[in-house]
Amino acid sequence: MSAVAAPSVYAGGASVIAVGVLLAEFGMFRQALLRDQVRLYAAQSALISVLAVLVAAARHLPELYVLGALSAGLKVVIVPVVLRRLLRGIGRSPGPDGQATDAGPGWTEIAGSGSLSLASTVLLAIAIAAFGFFAVGAMGIRSPVLPPIALSISVSVALVAFVLMIMRRDVASQAIGFLAMENGISLTALVVAAGMPLILEVAFLFDLLVAVVVFELLIRVHHGRADSLSTADLTRLRG
């Protein structure tokens, strides 16, 4: 059997950053505190901005600098700050009887909200990521700016974000899962449409802000009704 040739340093480095995005997504399964979850999302977004800047520098696409800066400002700074303030606000509001609620050990504690054990979840996510990898790899889509593997990884990021949203039974992780899925889609856009008009990219980024507002509303309403972030409480509503 012959050896698999190494990619160029640029392609290898870009793939490593893309793999880092995927690993951050897997790391979200493990986080036990909401604060860390948000931090990991910020790190993941930062990696994508770095990748955008790298592509801009290596492939001479100046508008990607603007995109990188915008997405860094929005997803590394603004969205995490908004999320953190929202979660702090929830933490302060006491339950109806003024006592600590039965939502668990604390409002930021989201450990154990997974419906499977962590190791099983990771194995399941590996299987699903593998599906994304090879399904997209089989399409053979070539991109002039990034190695094709980045496309496979970006689809895996979106799929693993789905697993996170399905497996975690707390609203906050589900919101983060949704935002992380958007990160996967940004990565896809970077691979297949790096030359897309900037105005479209910016429109997508601001779509994200709308999503954050919607999720903020959802989290607030859910927390107001159920006094917890856990969606397991919603099963009580069954007739």
Add this chain to the structure above:
Amino acid sequence: MSAALPIPLIQFLQVATVAVAAPGVSGVIARVEARMQGRTGPRILQPYYDLAKLLRKESLAPEGASWVFLVAPVAAAACYLTVPLLIPVLTSYGLPLGYMGDILGGGFILSLASFLVAVAALDTGSPYAQMGASRAKTFGAITEPVVLFVVFTVALVTGTDLPYALAATVRSSASQIVRPAHLLAAAALFMVILYETGRIPVETHTGTNEFGMIEEARPFEHSGPYFALLKWGSAMKQLILYTILLNVFVAPWGLAASTQAGAVVLAIVALVAKAAALGVVVAVIDNSFAKLRLFKITEFAAGAFLLAVLGVFTLYLGGG
């Protein structure tokens, strides 16, 4: 001006370097760890004194223990002395005996040693030794797939599974170093090494709490020279694993390219220095993480498995 050394001597020096330097690497880690905690810590040479003391002591066997109990430490040490023949310890070119076995062969011999120690622990009838053996085998079964996937990565990267070939590939160009498959496999291997050498976050190396013990509990019933051999063996296993990580994956530089005496001596110094540097990294990890609860070790193994599997995936998609 240095003379060329005969090949058999270099071959012997590979084994001798590992055997002699191994306790020292453990000593460096213990020392650095203690200094980082604000303690003075033991001398770096302390493990050698421990071994010398144990070798002079009498040895006792538990009642009912069979010959397996006494043979296992010697046989395990023999296994650990065999592996350095197969991996690039000092030279960048393959020595004649280096082609006796590939990475998988070395892995088999290491598992054989660990199996023998576990059998000896079972033979004692002591609950702690048996518990350690049982845990080591249980968790060994879930770290084994990680090692296999790392070997697959090596096989895909080089087209062979000889450790010398991978070291040469890594040295050949920068693009071989930044490729994701290589980084992922090296990281996965490092996590397995943390498990295999009984370091935080899997196990406290110096603790006396038997309930958290895995590797450390197994030689509980051995004493005297047999215990010394087991301790020496686990130090050698640690240095062998470090050597595989350093000289094959992470830093295959500083190896002797010729048979000149000067180059070989330089390679010995380089290996010890690199192993000590890796030991410092391990000591930092030891001091900055908490030990995982026993049933969380599967999560650690799942993390390592994720890295190794991603490495193979990236290779199959042609981008790794």
